[in-house]
Amino acid sequence: MQVVxxxxxFFGGLGGEDVADAPPEVRDGAVGPGRLLxxxxxxxxxxxxxxxxxxxxxxxxxxxLKAFVLKEVAACKADLxxxxxxxxxxxxxxxxxxxxxxxxxxxxxxxxTGMALENPGVDLxxxxxxxxxxxxxxxxxxxxxxxxxxxxxxxxxxQELGAPAENNYIPRGILRDGFVDKSAAxxxxxxxxxxxxxxxxxxELTVTTFPSVPAPPPVIDISNARIAIVxxxxxxxxxxxxxxxxxxxxxxGSYDISKAADLxxxxxxxxxxxxxxxxxxxxxxxxxxxxxxxxxxxxxVIGKVHExxxxxxxxxxxxxxxxxxxxxIAQKLKDSGVDAVVLTSA
Amino acid sequence: xxxxxxxxxxxxxxxxxxxVQGTGIVHVLGDAxxxxxxxxxxxxxxxxxxxxxxxxxxxxx
Numbered sequence: 001m002q003v004v005x006x007x008x009x010f011f012g013g014l015g016g017e018d019v020a021d022a023p024p025e026v027r028d029g030a031v032g033p034g035r036l037l038x039x040x041x042x043x044x045x046x047x048x049x050x051x052x053x054x055x056x057x058x059x060x061x062x063x064x065l066k067a068f069v070l071k072e073v074a075a076c077k078a079d080l081x082x083x084x085x086x087x088x089x090x091x092x093x094x095x096x097x098x099x100x101x102x103x104x105x106x107x108x109x110x111x112x113t114g115m116a117l118e119n120p121g122v123d124l125x126x127x128x129x130x131x132x133x134x135x136x137x138x139x140x141x142x143x144x145x146x147x148x149x150x151x152x153x154x155x156x157x158x159q160e161l162g163a164p165a166e167n168n169y170i171p172r173g174i175l176r177d178g179f180v181d182k183s184a185a186x187x188x189x190x191x192x193x194x195x196x197x198x199x200x201x202x203x204e205l206t207v208t209t210f211p212s213v214p215a216p217p218p219v220i221d222i223s224n225a226r227i228a229i230v231x232x233x234x235x236x237x238x239x240x241x242x243x244x245x246x247x248x249x250x251x252x253g254s255y256d257i258s259k260a261a262d263l264x265x266x267x268x269x270x271x272x273x274x275x276x277x278x279x280x281x282x283x284x285x286x287x288x289x290x291x292x293x294x295x296x297x298x299x300x301v302i303g304k305v306h307e308x309x310x311x312x313x314x315x316x317x318x319x320x321x322x323x324x325x326x327x328x329i330a331q332k333l334k335d336s337g338v339d340a341v342v343l344t345s346a
Numbered sequence: 347x348x349x350x351x352x353x354x355x356x357x358x359x360x361x362x363x364x365x366v367q368g369t370g371i372v373h374v375l376g377d378a379x380x381x382x383x384x385x386x387x388x389x390x391x392x393x394x395x396x397x398x399x400x401x402x403x404x405x406x407x
Contacts, residue, residue: 021372059353059371060352060370090356091371094356120359210360211361213362213363218403227400230347233374275371280373282378285389286373286378286385286389287373289389292390296390296393296397340348340400342348342350342397342400343347343350345349345350345351345352
């Protein structure tokens with residue numbers, strides 16, 4: 001197979017968050033994990049081109065990146081597109097998923113990717129793609145590439161893939177009819193019996209959607225409203241006094257801005273490892289816009305800027321945890337008489 | 347609540363219902379390429395969009 005491989009700036013060897021704005025570039029042959037991919041695929045296959053792109057550039061310019069990748073794939077007449085694996089990197093997973101869908105739709109060759117189950121790319125694209133669950137650890141690279149290759153080989157041969165568990169891909173939420181030996185009643189009783197005995201059992205239907213959040217009604221009189229700023233970008237006072245974790249944060253903090261006309265870099269730091277924080281450290285108003293909110297308060301556009309802003313880190317934060325954080329923050333703000341929130345996300 | 351974010355598809359996916367496009371992952375309410383006064387103007391524009399969103403009806407509200 002002739003493969004085009006997509007990598008982000010980190011796996012492509014350009015650097016870390018400092019070069020996350022790198023525009024797409026193409027290299028001949030395999031780069032980084034692409035070399036391992038070639039070994040896994042075997043002698044008859046090779047990575048003919050590698051496309052490398054910074055995660056921020058990919059997130060902010062999806063159309064440009066799509067055009068770039070489609071052009072490269074078409075030009076070298078590749079018969080397989082591989083993206084990642086992306087592990088927990090959310091921007092990378094979202095870009096990889098989008099590119100796999102684009103290549104499959106516009107060029108019609110098989111496309112495969114891998115990422116952790118909680119990567120946003122999974123819920124965005126699981127229905128359209130075969131995504132291998134890479135887990136969170138990069139040390140599982142070889143195992144993940146092996147599973148991705150196995151899927152790629154079947155797709156290239158035009159074979160139908162069977163059940164997710166047997167083929168190592170994340171369930172796509174697709175129901176297929178099939179014949180089984182036991183009736184639904186028998187299977188259900190067996191499942192119930194196993195559950196009551198404390199034995200393992202496999203549920204036949206798992207719910208994977210996000211529950212819909214009803215939209216609160218609009219703020220009627222914003223010129224009299226108390227507005228709070230909340231952020232998941234991890235802005236905290238110098239010294240991080242509440243020890244908010246930079247990854248999978250389980251706590252949040254609230255910080256006094258009652259006397260602040262704007263925020264100064266020397267008073268704050270950022271506890272979040274998922275983005276290049278230097279611009280926010282230079283001027284924290286770029287994440288927590290106290291300067292503008294204060295102006296709007298003075299002009300009477302809004303009633304009051306709440307005297308505290310609330311902060312946590314959204315990086316690699318498990319959903320159950322984020323939901324809890326959100327509920328706690330909402331309760332605190334409700335108890336403080338806040339009418340509305342501007343939530344800023346890195 | 348209105349969410350200001352640079353990656354709108356993810357906000358939509360998880361069910362955020364008032365979303366405003368930010369101007370870059372590393373400075374969602376800013377732009378390091380602009381001179382300070384213009385950057386503040388941009389921040390003001392984005393925050394005003396968020397304020398408008400807070401006043402807006404949403405389908406189902």
